[in-house]
Amino acid sequence: MNLVIAQAPSLREGLIQTAVVVAVFAVAWLILNRVGHRLIDRMVERAAAEGGVHGDERAQRIKTLWQVGRMFILILLGVALALVLLDVWGVPIAPFLAVGSIIGVAIGFGAQDLVKDIIAGLFIIAEDQYGIDDIVKIGGVSGKVEAIRLRTTVLRDLDGNVHHVPNGQVTVASNLTQVYSQVVVDLGVSYETNVDHAIEVVTDEATRFARDPEWEAAFLDPPEMLGVDRFDDSAIVIRVVFKVHPAFRWSSRREFLRRAKNRFDVEGISIPYPHLELIDRTPRPEDEAREGRPEQA
Numbered sequence: 001m002n003l004v005i006a007q008a009p010s011l012r013e014g015l016i017q018t019a020v021v022v023a024v025f026a027v028a029w030l031i032l033n034r035v036g037h038r039l040i041d042r043m044v045e046r047a048a049a050e051g052g053v054h055g056d057e058r059a060q061r062i063k064t065l066w067q068v069g070r071m072f073i074l075i076l077l078g079v080a081l082a083l084v085l086l087d088v089w090g091v092p093i094a095p096f097l098a099v100g101s102i103i104g105v106a107i108g109f110g111a112q113d114l115v116k117d118i119i120a121g122l123f124i125i126a127e128d129q130y131g132i133d134d135i136v137k138i139g140g141v142s143g144k145v146e147a148i149r150l151r152t153t154v155l156r157d158l159d160g161n162v163h164h165v166p167n168g169q170v171t172v173a174s175n176l177t178q179v180y181s182q183v184v185v186d187l188g189v190s191y192e193t194n195v196d197h198a199i200e201v202v203t204d205e206a207t208r209f210a211r212d213p214e215w216e217a218a219f220l221d222p223p224e225m226l227g228v229d230r231f232d233d234s235a236i237v238i239r240v241v242f243k244v245h246p247a248f249r250w251s252s253r254r255e256f257l258r259r260a261k262n263r264f265d266v267e268g269i270s271i272p273y274p275h276l277e278l279i280d281r282t283p284r285p286e287d288e289a290r291e292g293r294p295e296q297a
Contacts, residue, residue, distance in 0.1 A: 025080070029077055032073055044063065064131040071150060135246075153165045178246070185256055187202060191234075199228075207223060215252065223240055
C-alpha cells in the first residue's frame, strides 16, 4: 500500500504563501463586511422611510439579523483559513477532519447547553421575539438589548450594568417595546374627594396631555379612562391608560404624573400619604403632682 505524503514547502515559501493566504482572506472579510454594512444601511434607511412603529421594528430586526449573519461569516472564514493554511504547509487535512468529527461528537454530548443556546438564539431571531434596542425581561433580568450573539443576549439595565443571558435560559421573553407600549397610570385620591370630579379632572388633563404639540407624536390612540380601579387602605385609585410609541413608554408616564400633581394642587384634590403619630407617654411633673394629691371629699 502506497502512502501519499504531502511535500512541505520550504520555510521561505511557506511564509510567503501564508502571508498571501492571510492577506486574501483579510481582504475578502473587509469587502464582505463593507458590502454587508452598505446593504444593511440601505435596508434600514428604507425601513425608516416607511415611518411608524412597523418601520422602526423592521429596522431593528434587520440590524439584529446582520449582527448574527456577520458573526457566522467570520466563523466560516476562520475555519476556511485554517484549512487552507494546513494545506499550504503540507499537513494532511483528512486526519484532522476525521479527528474533528470524533471530537465534534464528543463535544456534542458534553456541550448540549452550548448547542441549546445557539439553536435558541436562532429561533429568537427568526421569530423576531426581540431585537437590538428593545427593552425586555428575560432570564430574571431586564434591560436594553445591546447584542444578540450566537450563545447569549447582552442586556444593559438602567444602572448601566451589563448582563449576559444564555439564549437557552430564555424560557419567557417579555418585550416591553414591541410595536407599541401601554402605559398604566394609577392615581390615588383621598376618600373625602368627590370621585366623579376627580375622574373628570384626570380625564381632562390626560386629553390635554395627548393634544400637547410637544407630546402628540408619542400617542397612538387617545387616552382611555378606566375609572375607579380599587379601594386602598387610605386612597381611592383612579386608573388611566395611554397607548404610546415604545420610545415614550417611561417619559410619557413621568410627564403625566408631574402634570397630574400640579392639576390636583389647582383643583384642591388631596393625594393621601402615610402618617405617623407619635405618643409621648413620659410622665410630666404636673401629672405626677396631681396624682400625689389626696382626694378631697
